[in-house]
Structure formats: C-alpha cells, structure tokens
Amino acid sequence: MDLNDDPQQAEFRTQVRSWLNEHKAEAPIVMGEGQIEDEHERIEAWRGWQRKLADAGLCGVTWPEEYGGQGKGPIEQVIVNQELSRAQVPGPLDFIGLGMMGPAIIVHGTDEQKRRYLGPMLHGDEVCCQLFSEPAAGSDLAGVTTRAVEQEDGSFKISGQKVWTTNAQFSAFGVLLARTDADVPKHKGLTMFIVPMDAPGITVRGLRQISGEAEFNEVFLDEVHVPADTVLGQVGGGWSTALTVLMFERLSIGTSSIGYSAERFAAGVLSAPGAAEDPEVRQRLGHVGTEMIASRFAGHRLLSDLAGGKLPGPEFGLGKVTIVKSAIEAGDLLADVLGPDALDTGSEWGYIISFLPGLKSAGGTEEILRNTIGERVLGLPPEPRSDKGVPFSELKAREKEEVA
Amino acid sequence: MDLSLTDEQEFLREAARGALKRVDTVAAAREALEDETKRPDLWKTIVEAGWTGLLTSEDGGGAGLGLYDAMLVAQECGRVLAPVPLVSTLPAATVLDAAGDEASAAVASGELRVAWLPAAPPTDQEPRWTTDPKGGILRATLPTATVDGSTATLSGAVHWVLDAAQAEALLVTAEGPDGPIAVLVDASASGVTVEGLWRYDATRPLGHVTLDGAQGRVVAADELALRRAWHVAQGLLAAEAVGTVDALLPVAIAYAKERHTFGRAIGSYQALKHQLVEVLRLLENAKSLLIYAAWAHENAPDELSLATAAARSGAEHALDVATRVQISVHGGIGATWEHDAPLFFRRAQLQRRLLGGAGGATDRVAGELLGGVVPA
Ligand SMILES: Cc1cc2nc3c(=O)[nH]c(=O)nc-3n(C[C@H](O)[C@H](O)[C@H](O)COP(=O)(O)OP(=O)(O)OC[C@H]3O[C@@H](n4cnc5c(N)ncnc54)[C@H](O)[C@@H]3O)c2cc1C
Numbered sequence: 001m002d003l004n005d006d007p008q009q010a011e012f013r014t015q016v017r018s019w020l021n022e023h024k025a026e027a028p029i030v031m032g033e034g035q036i037e038d039e040h041e042r043i044e045a046w047r048g049w050q051r052k053l054a055d056a057g058l059c060g061v062t063w064p065e066e067y068g069g070q071g072k073g074p075i076e077q078v079i080v081n082q083e084l085s086r087a088q089v090p091g092p093l094d095f096i097g098l099g100m101m102g103p104a105i106i107v108h109g110t111d112e113q114k115r116r117y118l119g120p121m122l123h124g125d126e127v128c129c130q131l132f133s134e135p136a137a138g139s140d141l142a143g144v145t146t147r148a149v150e151q152e153d154g155s156f157k158i159s160g161q162k163v164w165t166t167n168a169q170f171s172a173f174g175v176l177l178a179r180t181d182a183d184v185p186k187h188k189g190l191t192m193f194i195v196p197m198d199a200p201g202i203t204v205r206g207l208r209q210i211s212g213e214a215e216f217n218e219v220f221l222d223e224v225h226v227p228a229d230t231v232l233g234q235v236g237g238g239w240s241t242a243l244t245v246l247m248f249e250r251l252s253i254g255t256s257s258i259g260y261s262a263e264r265f266a267a268g269v270l271s272a273p274g275a276a277e278d279p280e281v282r283q284r285l286g287h288v289g290t291e292m293i294a295s296r297f298a299g300h301r302l303l304s305d306l307a308g309g310k311l312p313g314p315e316f317g318l319g320k321v322t323i324v325k326s327a328i329e330a331g332d333l334l335a336d337v338l339g340p341d342a343l344d345t346g347s348e349w350g351y352i353i354s355f356l357p358g359l360k361s362a363g364g365t366e367e368i369l370r371n372t373i374g375e376r377v378l379g380l381p382p383e384p385r386s387d388k389g390v391p392f393s394e395l396k397a398r399e400k401e402e403v404a
Numbered sequence: 405m406d407l408s409l410t411d412e413q414e415f416l417r418e419a420a421r422g423a424l425k426r427v428d429t430v431a432a433a434r435e436a437l438e439d440e441t442k443r444p445d446l447w448k449t450i451v452e453a454g455w456t457g458l459l460t461s462e463d464g465g466g467a468g469l470g471l472y473d474a475m476l477v478a479q480e481c482g483r484v485l486a487p488v489p490l491v492s493t494l495p496a497a498t499v500l501d502a503a504g505d506e507a508s509a510a511v512a513s514g515e516l517r518v519a520w521l522p523a524a525p526p527t528d529q530e531p532r533w534t535t536d537p538k539g540g541i542l543r544a545t546l547p548t549a550t551v552d553g554s555t556a557t558l559s560g561a562v563h564w565v566l567d568a569a570q571a572e573a574l575l576v577t578a579e580g581p582d583g584p585i586a587v588l589v590d591a592s593a594s595g596v597t598v599e600g601l602w603r604y605d606a607t608r609p610l611g612h613v614t615l616d617g618a619q620g621r622v623v624a625a626d627e628l629a630l631r632r633a634w635h636v637a638q639g640l641l642a643a644e645a646v647g648t649v650d651a652l653l654p655v656a657i658a659y660a661k662e663r664h665t666f667g668r669a670i671g672s673y674q675a676l677k678h679q680l681v682e683v684l685r686l687l688e689n690a691k692s693l694l695i696y697a698a699w700a701h702e703n704a705p706d707e708l709s710l711a712t713a714a715a716r717s718g719a720e721h722a723l724d725v726a727t728r729v730q731i732s733v734h735g736g737i738g739a740t741w742e743h744d745a746p747l748f749f750r751r752a753q754l755q756r757r758l759l760g761g762a763g764g765a766t767d768r769v770a771g772e773l774l775g776g777v778v779p780a
Pocket of ligand 1: 096129130131132133134135136137138139140163164165166167216358359361362363364365366367368371674
C-alpha cells in the first residue's frame with residue numbers, strides 16, 4: 001500500500017506546489033467570505049487568474065501539447081486539483097470548458113475546430129458554456145426540442161430555449177445539443193453545435209439561485225444562423241458527442257476537490273461555544289467527518305486505479321453523492337450551532353448552505369446517478385420505458401395527449 | 405500511488421478464504437443459536453494458518469505483517485460470520501510484541517491462547533481510560549492494580565470481553581499507580597472469575613471478567629502500545645464488518661433480479677434499486693476508510709485514532725444499513741430463520757454495541773477533528 005507519488009509525479013507535484021506558493025497571493029477571492037463584490041470585476045479577476053494558471057501549465061493538463069496543453073495523464077490533472085485545493089485558491093474560471101467542452105472538442109472536433117477554439121479557451125480569453133438542458137429536457141436530455149434546420153447551403157438555423165446554463169452571461173461560445181430530425185427515435189435525430197454567444201438571435205437572461213446570485217441563465221435562440229463548420233461530430237451523431245461530454249463531466253466532478261473538508265467544518269463547530277461538548281453535535285460531526293475522510297481516500301483509490309490504467313466508470317458518481325450529501329449535512333449542522341448568522345451570504349457557510357441543494361441536481365441528479373449505478377454497476381434490471389424506438393415527433397404527441 | 409493488493413496479499417486472502425471453507429460457518433451460526441455446543445471451534449484453524457502472529461514482529465515470533473494484511477483476513481472472517489478470535493487475540497499480541505515480552509512468541513504461535521480485555525483510551529471529553537459498562541451509557545473504570553516488582557494485584561471488572569471464557573490467559577489494561585499498565589493474568593488464577601456468555605449473535609462468545617485480588621505479571625508496555633491495541637481492535641472490527649457487507653450485497657442483488665412482482669423483477673423498482681446503491685456507496689466508503697486506517701497504522705501514528713475510529717464508524721453504519729436492506733429486499737422470508745438474513749442482522753446488532761460501540765467510534769472521530777487532527 002503506497003500512498004506516495006512515484007518519482008515523476010512527486011517532481012510534478014513539487015513544481016506545481018512551488019509555483020502556487022509563489023503566486024497564491026495573486027489569486028482573487030471568488031466565492032464565499034470576502035469575495036469580490038462586483039460581478040464583472042470578479043469575473044475579470046478570475047479570468048486573469050486562469051491566464052496565469054494556463055501560462056504556468058496548470059490548465060489543460062491532459063490536453064495535447066499541439067493545442068497548448070501539457071500532454072499529461074489524468075493523474076497529473078488530479079495532482080493539480082489537489083494542490084489548488086491545498087493552496088486554497090480557485091481553479092480556472094472556465095471549469096466547464098476546460099473540464100468537459102474542450103476535451104469533447106479534442107475527441108470529436110475537426111483539426112480546424114481544435115485550432116480555433118482550444119487555445120483561447122485554455123487561457124480564459126474565450127469561455128465556453130454547456131447548452132444542453134432545456135425546460136423540458138434535463139435528466140431526459142435526449143428529449144431536447146431546440147431545432148436546428150439545415151439550409152440549402154449546408155448552414156443551420158437554430159431556434160429554441162436552453163436553461164440552467166452556467167457561465168452563459170460571460171461565455172464566448174456554447175456547445176449546444178439540438179434536434180435535426182424529429183422523425184426518428186429521440187437519441188438518433190440529434191446534432192451538436194459550437195455556437196458563438198454573440199450571434200444575432202441569442203438572448204441570455206440571468207436566473208437567480210437560492211443564494212441570490214445568478215451564476216446560471218436561460219438562453220433563448222431565435223433563428224440563430226450558424227455555418228456548417230460549427231457542427232461538432234456528425235450530423236445526427238449528437239448523442240454520441242453528448243455522451244463524451246457527460247463522461248468528461250463525471251471525470252471532472254470526480255477528480256475535482258470541492259474544497260470542503262472535515263477539519264474545516266470541525267473548526268466551524270469549535271467556533272460555537274458549547275457545541276464541541278454536545279453529544280448530538282459530536283455524532284453529527286463524526287458522521288459527516290467520516291464520510292468526508294472516506295471521499296478523500298476514495299480519491300486516493302481513484303488515483304491508484306488511474307495509475308493502473310483503469311478509467312473511471314459510472315461507480316464514480318458515488319463519490320459525488322457522498323461529497324454533496326456530507327457537505328449538505330455539515331452546512332445544516334453549522335447553521336444549527338451558529339444560528340441564523342451562518343445563513344448570510346457574507347458568512348463563511350452561506351454559500352455552501354445555499355449552493356449545495358442545487359449541486360445535488362447539477363451534472364446528473366442523485367436519483368439518476370442511483371439509477372445508472374444500479375443498472376450498470378450492480379446489474380439490476382432497468383425500469384420499463386415507453387420511449388424506446390418511437391419516433392420523437394410521435395412521442396411528443398403522445399405526451400401532450402397524456403397531460404390533456 | 406498504488407493501493408492494489410500485492411501478490412502476497414492476494415495469496416493471504418485466498419488462503420484465508422480456503423481455510424474458512426472447511427466448515428459451513430454460516431450454518432453453524434444458526435445451529436449455535438439453539439445449541440451453543442454446535443459452534444465450531446476455529447482456534448486450530450487460525451493457529452495453523454498463522455493468524456495469531458500476523459501483527460507480531462518477526463523478532464517477537466510473528467509474521468511481521470501490516471494492519472491491512474490482518475484486515476484482509478478479518479474481512480474473510482466477516483464474510484462467513486466465522487467465529488475466529490482475531491479481535492481478542494491480535495491486540496493482545498501487539499501489546500506483548502511492543503513490550504518485547506517473553507510471552508510474545510507463545511501468543512504469536514498460538515501456543516498460549518490469550519484474550520485482550522478492551523480498554524478505551526481517553527478522548528477530549530473523557531479524561532480517563534474506560535471500559536464498556538455492563539449496561540447503561542456511563543463508561544466504566546478500568547480495574548485497578550497495585551504493583552510489587554513485576555507482580556500486579558488486580559481488582560475490578562471488565563464486561564463484554566470477546567472470547568474471554570475460551571482463553572488461557574487474559575491481557576488486562578489496569579489503572580496502575582502512575583497510569584495505565586498491562587498485566588498478563590492466568591485465566592485460572594485465583595481471584596479470576598470469567599462468566600462465559602452467548603448473546604444474540606452466537607458467533608461471538610463473550611464474557612464478564614471479575615478480578616478480585618488476582619495476581620498477574622506486569623508487561624513492560626508503554627501507554628502508546630495500549631492505545632494502539634484499542635485502535636487495532638477498532639480497525640479489525642471494521643474490517644470484519646466490511647467483509648460481512650461485501651458478502652451480503654451480491655445475495656440481495658441476485659434476489660432482486662430473480663424475484664418478480666407485478667410482472668417485473670423487483671430490482672427494477674427504484675425504491676429497492678436506490679437502497680442497494682446506498683449499500684454499495686457505504687461499502688465503498690468503508691473500504692476507503694480501511695485503507696486510511698491501515699496506512700495510518702504504519703505511517704501516521706498521530707492519525708491512527710482518527711483513522712481507525714472513522715473506519716469503525718463507517719463500517720458499522722454500512723453494516724447496519726446493509727443488514728436491514730437485506731431483510732427488506734427479501735420480504736417476509738428475510739425476517740425468518742428460513743433465510744440467512746437474520747444471522748447477519750444479529751451480527752450487526754451485537755457488534756455495534758461492543759468495544760465502545762459504533763456511537764463511541766463516531767464520537768471519537770468528532771473529538772479528533774475538534775482536537776485539530778487533519779486527515780492525510
Ligand atoms: C447548479 C446547476 C448548474 C447547472 N449547469 C448546467 C449547465 O451549465 N448546462 C446545462 O446544460 N445544464 C446545467 N444544469 C442542469 C442540470 O443538468 C439539470 O438540472 C439536471 O440534469 C436535472 O434536469 P431537470 O432540472 O430538468 O430536472 P428533471 O429531469 O425534470 O428532474 C426532476 C426530478 O425528477 C427526478 N427524475 C427524473 N427522471 C427520473 C428517473 N428516471 N428516475 C427517478 N427520478 C427521476 C430527478 O431526479 C429530479 O429529482 C445545471 C443545474 C444546476 C442545479
């Protein structure tokens with residue numbers, strides 16, 4: 001049992017750590033207590049931080065060198081994440097682009113697309129958002145109704161509505177899932193596009209979350225005209241591109257250190273007089289702490305698997321369930337011992353308390369994760385479905401009838 | 405970073421599985437509920453397999469293996485509810501080994517069968533060393549010792565001692581003149597009374613030990629060794645629980661695929677599917693915590709208390725949930741002796757109350773975190 005890095009990884013870690021030691025004073029405070037108040041200022045400061053990280057080789061760790069990446073493996077990415085969290089500095093502004101969209105472009109993009117998008121994405125010059133979810137398609141993502149209609153010259157006109165789009169308010173591009181054919185079963189008629197967010201016909205409207213902040217948005221598309229070379233992957237092959245994105249989403253959620261640790265919550269409990277001696281508080285803290293320590297060591301197990309050449313499967317989602325669940329319980333405990341002040345936006349705990357209930361849904365809801373793991377890991381039979389093999393247009397007509 | 409099993413560990417695990425196959429221990433667990441003489445005595449098995457000396461150094465006459473190795477064996481025992489006295493023997497062996505005691509080799513080789521009397525080190529809230537009470541929630545005091553040269557005279561009682569009535573010698577942690585000391589006492593010495601007990605789970609023989617002026621030999625172990633014995637015991641109990649849960653889950657899954665209601669396999673219903681995934685989640689967490697405990701044992705002594713307490717807390721929670729889910733997935737039959745589920749439930753219910761209890765381990769996790777211990 002060896003928890004240590006091999007010599008090469010150790011050297012990489014030392015490099016990362018010493019760079020962060022030297023530069024961490026330059027990192028902006030982007031969430032929680034002491035965060036930069038003005039949103040625009042905050043984003044620009046964060047963007048500048050991403051640029052520094054990128055110049056130091058701490059962004060796009062796994063991306064090929066020819067597109068500005070470091071050409072390293074997932075272990076090095078995890079090492080960077082661990083060191084960022086250890087230094088208590090933010091990661092890159094564009095975690096969605098770097099974690100999911102860029103990697104999907106590397107897999108499915110043309111050479112021209114890779115040259116065009118990856119470099120600016122890496123340095124924070126162009127942020128990329130994920131235009132997947134819609135008002136009527138979240139868990140059931142293949143049910144998107146945003147239509148992309150092919151024009152005679154091969155270009156497309158896209159109309160519809162996206163929602164919960166994180167970072168859309170300052171994104172340069174969005175990777176968008178649209179329906180190009182409604183007369184085939186729903187997974188078949190989909191196509192993925194890379195859409196410039198300043199194209200005529202796009203309107204972005206902020207949606208306020210529990211915390212009062214608007215980190216995500218609704219995005220309306222009205223006859224947005226995009227050329228043929230914005231198709232990512234194959235026309236009609238959008239579902240396979242989407243699955244790639246979701247795979248990277250899993251990897252990126254599982255390997256990121258959310259930054260909530262048992263010792264941080266323990267320090268919060270200690271700051272409430274009498275709480276540390278209360279048997280019930282101690283039981284709750286002990287359970288939460290146990291789960292958080294378990295996820296830390298689950299992370300070590302993941303690294304060991306990655307080192308052995310194993311890629312993370314769906315069981316990986318369990319890590320997300322544990323992290324989110326334990327942080328929600330810890331936030332609840334802190335509000336109990338500290339009182340209403342803990343709920344304030346300005347408090348150290350306000351952000352966690354308000355943000356985490358939504359995180360339970362983001363990147364696949366807990367119920368969907370449990371379905372997937374139950375079926376793909378435990379091998380339990382799926383539930384019966386009524387949408388298999390049915391043309392999408394027919395399915396929608398049926399749904400309407402049912403509701404009526 | 406390499407957490408995969410070495411060839412030697414794979415071999416140890418396979419060997420343990422093989423050794424435990426010779427007796428149908430799960431069937432025996434059921435029979436012994438009605439007739440305690442039906443409980444197989446696996447002492448010979450564990451001596452032959454060399455498990456009594458797993459954690460004893462080579463100099464002390466043992467195999468000098470790590471805690472994770474012992475946990476691999478403990479997991480195999482937990483899988484089949486084997487009544488193997490690991491949790492009573494190994495902590496005693498580590499104390500004797502740490503002290504370089506003359507009895508170390510005999511205990512490691514299994515020549516001398518010893519039971520360790522559980523003694524919990526202080527926490528941030530409980531300044532004394534304590535033992536489990538016979539009942540109620542107040543911790544009990546250690547037996548006291550007066551010392552004359554290498555001889556100690558003991559009085560007091562220790563309750564719910566694993567394998568007490570089967571042992572030839574008892575390793576007692578007692579309150580000495582200057583703090584806790586270890587004393588090795590012959591189980592048949594005058595002033596020693598061991599009341600053998602069977603409770604709820606027939607695979608765990610227990611005993612109440614009363615010491616009334618009993619004399620024994622002082623073992624030159626320092627307080628650190630006594631603390632480590634407690635933590636090792638917590639880690640081993642956690643490993644047994646992990647093995648038990650690991651064995652339960654596939655049985656539940658198989659039934660959930662084969663049993664049909666309303667024209668569907670019951671495993672397709674989310675109400676059951678999500679519960680089974682919860683068992684998997686808790687099991688995987690508990691496995692991660694075993695790694696932490698074993699790693700701390702060899703590499704981070706300051707974290708051993710936190711790591712083993714977290715392992716115990718996580719594993720016992722997994723065991724509690726898994727044994728209950730096992731019963732509910734199986735419907736009516738799961739609540740009857742027609743099925744094995746009640747045997748596993750009994751195991752969970754009893755062990756969650758032994759050696760400081762699952763709640764005690766959770767409390768210790770909180771105490772260590774509040775005291776500023778930062779996990780690796
Ligand atoms: C903070 C945050 C950030 C997000 N960022 C983005 C983003 O950048 N881009 C983007 O595209 N999307 C984003 N999302 C959207 C997210 O992916 C969706 O919210 C999620 O997939 C759930 O979809 P939904 O909201 O439509 O809920 P629904 O799918 O309608 O689900 C509603 C409820 O029904 C349950 N449910 C649905 N189907 C099943 C089933 N088969 N079995 C059991 N239960 C079921 C769900 O678990 C949930 O509890 C974000 C969400 C959040 C909260």
